[in-house]
Amino acid sequence: MTHDLEIAWRPSDQVRRDANWTKFLEASGTSDYDALLARSSTEPEWYWRALADWLGFRFRRAPDRMLDLSDGIVHPRWCIGGTANLYDTAISxxxxxxxxxxxxxxxxxxxxxxxxxxxxxxxxxxxxxxxxxxxxxxxxxxxxxxxxxxxxxxxxxxxxxxxxxxxxxxxxxxxxxxxxxxxxxxxxxxxxxxxxxxxxxxxxxxxxxxxxxxxxxxxxxxxxxxxxxxxxxxxxxxxxxxxxxxxxxxxxxxxxxxxxxxxxxxxxxxxxxxxxxxxxxxxxxxxxxxxxxxxxxxxxxxxxxxxxxxxxxxxxxxxxxxxxxxxxxxxLVIADGAPTYPEPDRLPRLIAKHGITHFGTAATLARMLRRDADALLDRHDLSSLRAIPSSGEAWDRETWLWVMNRLGGGRVPILNFSGGTEMCAIVASNILFPQKPCSFNGPVPGTGGDIVGQDGRSLPPGEIGELVMREACIGTTRGLWKDEERFLESYWNRIPGMWVQGDLASRDADGFWFLHGRSDDTMKVSGKRIGPTEIEEAVLATGTVTEVAAIGLHDAVTGSAVVCVVVPAPGQPADAAQGKVLADAVAAALGRSFRPKHVLFVPDLPKTRSMKIMRRVVRSTLAGEAAGDLSSLVNPEALNDLRRHADRMKETKA
CATH class of the missing domain: 3.40.50.12780 (ANL, N-terminal domain)
Structure with missing residues (x-):
């Protein structure tokens, strides 16, 4: 049973009646959302055809079949025999x-x-x-x-x-x-x-x-x-x-x-x-x-x-x-430039000026608005809002509640969803159901979204696992450009038979889902996703370092801050001036958004016995967290310098 005291928002009867989900359920002849979810899994071809009809997707020639799984879930065939141009549906x-x-x-x-x-x-x-x-x-x-x-x-x-x-x-x-x-x-x-x-x-x-x-x-x-x-x-x-x-x-x-x-x-x-x-x-x-x-x-x-x-x-x-x-x-209303310039309340002003119904945000942006614009919100009429979509990052409770109560006035749902470039979206909070702070309502139809352990079994409430898709989804990338082997290694081989996106999630006893960040080393800086390799290449290109590990550490505003831990080349300085040179090199190569907040110099980086840098150990040590399994670490003395850096950063923050 749902604990009502934890519910931060619930839809009115009018909201339910007007919701697009309600219209789709009626059009597809489905009794309720759970029934739709179940049928989308047992009859996926029916689901995707029903969705195409309801969306009004314009085929020039109707497909003979919407889905063929003869080659397995990894390589589904979609809209077989059909012709189209998305322009017809998007604009015409x-x-x-x-x-x-x-x-x-x-x-x-x-x-x-x-x-x-x-x-x-x-x-x-x-x-x-x-x-x-x-x-x-x-x-x-x-x-x-x-x-x-x-x-x-x-x-x-x-x-x-x-x-x-x-x-x-x-x-x-x-x-x-x-x-x-x-x-x-x-x-x-x-x-x-x-x-x-x-x-x-x-x-x-x-x-x-x-x-x-x-x-x-x-x-x-x-x-x-x-x-x-x-x-x-x-x-x-x-x-x-x-x-x-x-x-x-x-x-x-x-x-x-x-x-x-x-x-x-x-x-x-x-x-x-x-x-x-x-x-x-x-x-x-x-x-x-x-x-x-x-x-x-x-x-x-x-x-x-x-x-x-x-x-x-x-x-x-x-x-x-x-x-x-x-x-x-x-x-689509576009706020060109910085979202909080020239005034910190620029976005609330635009909401009021243009009668915005849907204001999309992420945790980082919301934290910026909470910090800089809270005292200015009462200047603006935000009554046009009826939904606040959100994606890209895990929420903290205080910021989520601030958005719900200050931006949404306690009446507007935060439509939290998780997805990615490679597959558009897996799970989504939708307007039909109550919400707990920071929560999702579970999988969307046509994905088979689930939370599993490394053995592929669904995890019980309270346990954190991988967010996966068990079913073929029409939005999933058709592979990786000219790189089939990496496509399999990146998404399908980690837990055979399931798409693994790399997000950690859990569900509670009431069935609400929650995100817990990335399960890999990818960083999200102000909602922008980047891997360590590109940053490390920019640092190495200076010729002044021999090794580098780029990691992301929690930042109160940007979500993650880039930190580069480097081993200087012989005869090269290891001081603040050289740190600025390396940070500037990253900014010049990739853009100022990815400029490292810290450049730390060490004599060695923690490595495995196969001489791979253990970034997760670098990250956890600098964050002051448990480093986990160190059995493959060949040079444990490398952690001593990282711990000293962690202590200094903690003192500076204090």
Whole structure:
């Protein structure tokens, strides 16, 4: 029995009646949510077809079958024989019903704003699509996008989908090395970028980063540059073109191409604990149907709603906000620049100004708002809010309750969900059920989400285990770009027969689920995910160190702070000035978001008998936590220096 005193929110009868889940249950002829969950597991093909029908996903040719598991759960075949283009569902559907409805509202830090209707977005995407096709780009070509969140970002993404190109998003804060690596790995043929962007009042050129990266990305033939900030921008003849010349006004738009429903539409790189970034591949039917499920059902986004969720197109959150709002026929509101600049209450002000119904956040952002904007909230009318989606990080109770009571006024649910770049989402809190602080309500249909031990058995209440999928999910990556072996090793081989994402979770006696962070070494800094390898490579590239371990330690504001523990090369200094040099090197290569908060010098790093650095031991020692099994540690004396650093950091914090 649920302990009522622990319930922080419960839906009213009106909320239940109006919820999208209720509409879907009625349309699918299912009695309740538990029955739907059960049938989605026993009859997955029925479930995905019923979902496609309810979402209004527009196939050009209906699939002969929605799902074929003949090759096993690792390699399901989806939408067999079907053809489609997600553009038809994402834009054309709303264009027919409400062409003047705002598709995107963009506001800069200085208050400047622009608004595009669905008709405007269709026109801009159509013109750009025609221009890109005129450059010889077409189905299967990878087009990288190094853009901040702008109305044109939506147009570029949709233009590529329209002609069958595969979009490769790049984080707008990346340095040249990170850009070059992803361009090279993907074989991208073109880059769409911008002259510059603004953050915290300063204009930052972006095109020069692309120019530097292209020295190491020989496959790129075209660079399309959006004139956004009007700054001087070098242009290479024969390669670089201005957006307004490629998408010239009056260019006859190309109709969206008819493609196999499983044609790739998105290549999104995500960092792992070892090796190079991993390229997740999403398709027209997979991306649209899974984000449609997540946005319209789990987040209860409806036509005409307004979504504000600070993110970047280089992270999967950018895709979720763009696709989710379009698939629902809603309006995406973009707060360009820093979320708390020029005033700490910028986001609450935008909620009130634009009548935001869905404000997306994460624990790090919420902690920043709680710290800086709490005293200013009463200035703003937040009554338009009816949902607060949340993803990316585990919550602390105090921050969750602050969001529930201060932002949501105790009446707005926090729709907490867990997922990832590789599979969109596993579990989600939804608007039908009561909530405990920091909780989920369990698995969403079509995933077989579960919490298991290393033997694959479901864990009882109170035990922490791996969050897994037991079933084939239409949103899961179709592999890793040109790396089948790593795909199996990363997700399927850890617990055979189950998809392991790397999140730790538990459930309580009442059936509520909770996240406990990552089970691997991947870091999330202010909601941005990165593995240690890229940071370590940037440090090693200076030539002043011989070994480095990059780890994440808890930070009250950013969630995790990057810490680099390094072994200096012979004759190299090990002082604060050298630490700054190394931190600057990381910032230059990967962006300022990933600049290490601490650079610590040690004579040796803890290693296994096979000479692998034990990052988990580095992290736990610096955090003052139990180091766990040290049986494979070959040099236990290395822990002494780490402990001294831990003591000094603790004294500094005190």
């Amino acid at each position: 559907a709303t264009l027919e019903r409400a062409p003047d409805r705002p598709a995107v509202i963009w506001e800069a830090e200085d208050g400047g704003s622009r608004q595009w209707s669905y008709a405007d977005l269709d026109r801009e995407a159509g013109s750009l699509a025609a221009g890109l096709a005129g450059l010889g780009l077409g189905p299967g070509d990878v087009v990288a996008m190094y853009l901040p969140m702008l109305p044109e970002t939506l147009a570029a993404f949709m233009a590529c989908a329209r002609i069958g190109c595969i979009t490769l998003p790049l984080f707008s804060g990346f340095g040249a090395d990170a850009i070059a690596q992803r361009l090279s790995m993907s074989g991208a043929r073109a880059v769409i970028t911008v002259d510059g962007t603004q953050r915290r009042g300063h204009v930052a050129p972006m095109k020069p980063m692309v120019d530097e990266a292209l020295h190491h990305a020989p496959d790129v033939r075209h660079v399309v540059v959006l004139r956004h900030r009007g700054i001087d921008t070098p242009m290479a003849g024969g390669r670089d073109l201005w957006w307004h010349d490629v998408a010239a006004p009056g260019t006859a738009p190309r109709a969206p191409s008819e493609l196999p429903a499983e044609h790739p539409v998105l290549l999104m790189y995500t960092s792992g604990t070892t090796g190079r970034p991993k390229g997740a591949v999403h398709t027209h039917c997979g991306l649209a149907m899974k984000i449609g499920q997540d946005a319209r059902l789990s987040l209860d986004l409806k036509a005409g709603d307004r979504l504000l969720w600070p993110t970047d197109f280089g992270w999967f959150g950018g895709t979720v906000t763009i696709m989710g709002s379009l698939l629902a026929g809603a309006t």
